Amino acid sequence: MEKKARYNVAVVGATGAVGQKIVETLEKRDFPVGELRLLASARSVGQELKFKGQTYKVEEARPEAFEGMDFALFSAGGSVSERLAPEAVERGAVVIDNTSAFRMVPEVPLIVPEVNPHMISQHRGIIANPNCSTIQMVVALKPLYDAYGIDRIIVSTYQAVSGAGQKGIDDLMSQTKAIVGGEQPTPSYLPVGSLPKKHQQAFNVIPQIDTFTDNGFTKEEMKMVNETRKIFGDQEIQVTPTAVRVPVVFGHSESVYIETKRPFDLEEVRGLLEQATGVTVVDNLDEQEYPMPATTADTLDVYVGRIRRDLFHPRGLNLWVVSDNVLKGAAWNAVQIAEYMVKTR
Structure with missing residues (x-):
């Protein structure tokens, strides 16, 4: 990509929660946008969104819409990315994809800018954003991985309903209003929108995110296993996740336990985290x-607290990690990749 003063940007899935946050982040970061195209499905065509004081009408996401675009930021679902991302690349755009469609494709870089920015230059037109729960964990672990190495990670996630999209938020809100009003809640979407059985989410936690695989782990949990290994470039890291949906709107929390390869000093660990970018x-x-979701929502960083040595394992370390899943876990990470590419050209 040649160095330009302004870059033409398409946002696919612009009317969704992540898409809207991408547009908002582009504006807040004063990204050098030339032409902006807001794309979505046919049913959203004609909706209006604001960007830097101007009103933009949503257009249909189709191959011709990527003509002349430098960047195409996708957040409209895996099937849309699979169909349209190659079309955008063919027309000269660099695709930054928020879905799981290309994450584990070997030739597609899986990027968290604080962790592996050197891999961005290896793209062949498509760059993948990791899963939101993976992103915040690897940002927190990167300085420790570099300093001590990591043998094992055991992580339990406490994930906000916004991770399931607007329908997840609506499901929690409607249930909460019903219970507070003395009525019986009617679950409509969670734990998995495509499956028939629904559970109460309000005032409850659900130990299932996405569908179960043959090994007893969910697809969400296996994303954390496979993506962490790919991002660090280390297939020897042992990752054991448990992903749980909690009645929080924005902000994923994680209890992370690691076993390092080499001994660590606790104060040095704290210093490394305090100095770490992001x-x-x-x-x-x-x-x-x-860190708590209520105090970290709508911010860009990954927050770390409850830093403590394990009581029994000499190289065991416990951390509490919180981040806004829609921002750092999706929109900001995508814009951050684009920023890096602009700055390094």
Whole structure:
């Protein structure tokens, strides 16, 4: 990609929760947008969105819409990406895809800019965003991986309903209103929209995100296993995840336990995290200060607290990691990749 003063950008899935946040992030970051095209399915055509004081009408996402685009940021579902991302590349755009469609394709870089930006240059037109729960975990672990190596990760996630899209948010809200009003809730979407059985999410936690695989882990959990290994370029890391949906709208939380290859000093660990790009340490136990979704939503960083040595394993370390899943877990990570490409050209 040649160096330009302005870059033409298409946002696919512009009317969705992540798509709208991408548009908002492009504006807040003052990304050098020349022409902006907001694309979505035929049913969304004609909707209006604002960008830098101007009103843009949503157009249909079709191959011809990518003519003249430099970047195409996709967040409209895997089937849309599979169909249209190659069309965008053929017309000269660099695709940054938020879906799982290309994440495990060997020749497609899976990028978290704080972790593996050197892989961006190896793209062949498509760059994949990892899963939101993977992104925040690897950002927190990167400085520790570099300093001590990591043998094993055991992670339990507490994931917001926005990770299931607007329908997940609506399901929680309607259930909550029903219960508060003294009525019986009627679950309509969670745990998995495509499956017939639904569970109460309000005032409840559901230990299932996505469908189960033959090994007893869900697809969401296996994403964390496979994506973490690909991002670090290390197939020896042992990753054991449990993904849980909680009644929070924005912000995933994770309890992360790691076993390092080499001994660590706890204060050095804290210092490495405090110095890490994209990480904010909030860990003042005397004042009961630690990361929470309510205090970190709508911010760009990954927050780390409850930093403590394991009671039994000499190289065991426990962390509490929180981040806005729609921002760092999707929209901001995508825009961040585009920013990196612009700055390094």
